[in-house]
Amino acid sequence: xxxxxxxxxxxxxxxxxxxxxxxxxxxxxxxxxxxxxxxxxxxxxxxxxxxxxxxxxxxxxxxxxxxxxxxxxxxxxxxxxxxxxxxxxxxxxxxxxxxxxxxxxxxxxxxxxxxxxxxxxxxxxxxxxxxxxxxxxxxxxxxxxxxxxxxxxxxxxxxxxxxxxxxxxxxxxxxxxxxxxxxxxxxxxxxxxxxxxxxxxxxxxxxxxxxxxxxxxxxxxxxxxxxxxxxxxxxxxxxxxxxxxxxxxxxxxxxxxxxxxxxxxxxxxxxxxxxxxxxxxxxxxxxxxxxxxxxxxxxxxxxxx
Ligand code: XMP
Numbered sequence: 001x002x003x004x005x006x007x008x009x010x011x012x013x014x015x016x017x018x019x020x021x022x023x024x025x026x027x028x029x030x031x032x033x034x035x036x037x038x039x040x041x042x043x044x045x046x047x048x049x050x051x052x053x054x055x056x057x058x059x060x061x062x063x064x065x066x067x068x069x070x071x072x073x074x075x076x077x078x079x080x081x082x083x084x085x086x087x088x089x090x091x092x093x094x095x096x097x098x099x100x101x102x103x104x105x106x107x108x109x110x111x112x113x114x115x116x117x118x119x120x121x122x123x124x125x126x127x128x129x130x131x132x133x134x135x136x137x138x139x140x141x142x143x144x145x146x147x148x149x150x151x152x153x154x155x156x157x158x159x160x161x162x163x164x165x166x167x168x169x170x171x172x173x174x175x176x177x178x179x180x181x182x183x184x185x186x187x188x189x190x191x192x193x194x195x196x197x198x199x200x201x202x203x204x205x206x207x208x209x210x211x212x213x214x215x216x217x218x219x220x221x222x223x224x225x226x227x228x229x230x231x232x233x234x235x236x237x238x239x240x241x242x243x244x245x246x247x248x249x250x251x252x253x254x255x256x257x258x259x260x261x262x263x264x265x266x267x268x269x270x271x272x273x274x275x276x277x278x279x280x281x282x283x284x285x286x287x288x289x290x291x292x293x294x295x296x297x298x299x300x301x302x303x304x305x
Contacts, residue, residue: 008171015044015045025117026051026123028071029187031187039175053078056081057205058205084109086200089199123159124156188303195304204232219276227257235247240285247286248286250290252277257297263302
């Protein structure tokens with residue numbers, strides 16, 4: 001439990017002290033971490049905050065439109081950078097290298113946008129587990145270990161770096177953010193690129209995006225999981241019509257968790273799993289097989305990479 005009133009006052013003071021009279025850019029992804037940071041920074045420095053949404057091409061279906069709608073009351077810059085991100089990921093198969101490529105691209109896009117606006121400070125929604133995992137060598141989060149060592153920003157401000165996810169949600173409640181944001185499932189910074197095993201191509205991202213949309217549509221409301229999503233495992237054989245095909249294998253993952261350090265699979269009735277499998281293979285012709293992941297964390301992680 002966090003004392004939200006105390007935390008909010010302290011965070012606002014910290015942002016004001018760090019930013020001074022400088023303009024500050026930040027990535028607003030629409031998740032709870034970045035939304036809390038934006039709300040704190042808006043209170044702290046008002047118009048000196050420049051929120052930017054980067055459409056990396058690695059986001060979920062309809063995400064860019066959703067962000068525009070949710071944040072219609074603030075002036076949000078939407079930067080289209082799909083080609084840039086996919087270009088940076090070309091030929092990369094190693095998960096850590098993918099995270100670093102995405103992290104580096106984020107910073108370069110931000111530096112470019114910040115230059116246009118005359119901003120020297122970067123505000124990030126880094127939370128405590130991101131730091132522990134990056135330092136512990138578990139995985140580089142795009143906003144911690146995945147960041148390039150050389151940056152043009154003079155200051156990086158991380159007002160929620162001491163909080164766990166459930167504490168961030170408490171602060172979101174105290175800041176009166178919409179329920180949809182407060183309870184939004186975590187989504188990794190490198191986006192769908194880490195939900196495709198191996199190289200993240202435009203085609204694979206499109207398949208996993210569509211499958212992910214179906215999984216969320218079927219599971220979010222009904223089971224209220226910590227996270228549920230689809231991942232693309234690779235190619236396998238299948239039969240469609242009279243033809244033996246080589247099609248994608250999609251894994252469905254749904255877990256309950258308190259803080260993502262441990263997790264257990266959601267107990268989904270078999271009939272519902274069959275329905276999800278049929279829907280994915282019917283709607284996405286290139287998918288030949290759908291599997292449900294029954295592994296807890298540990299030994300598995302929540303994501304596949
Ligand atoms: P794992 O897969 O390690 O994930 O069990 C734990 C939590 O972290 C999220 N995750 C990430 N978040 N950048 C992020 O911002 C990343 O690179 C990243 N990788 C995993 C994951 O979705 C889960 O909530």
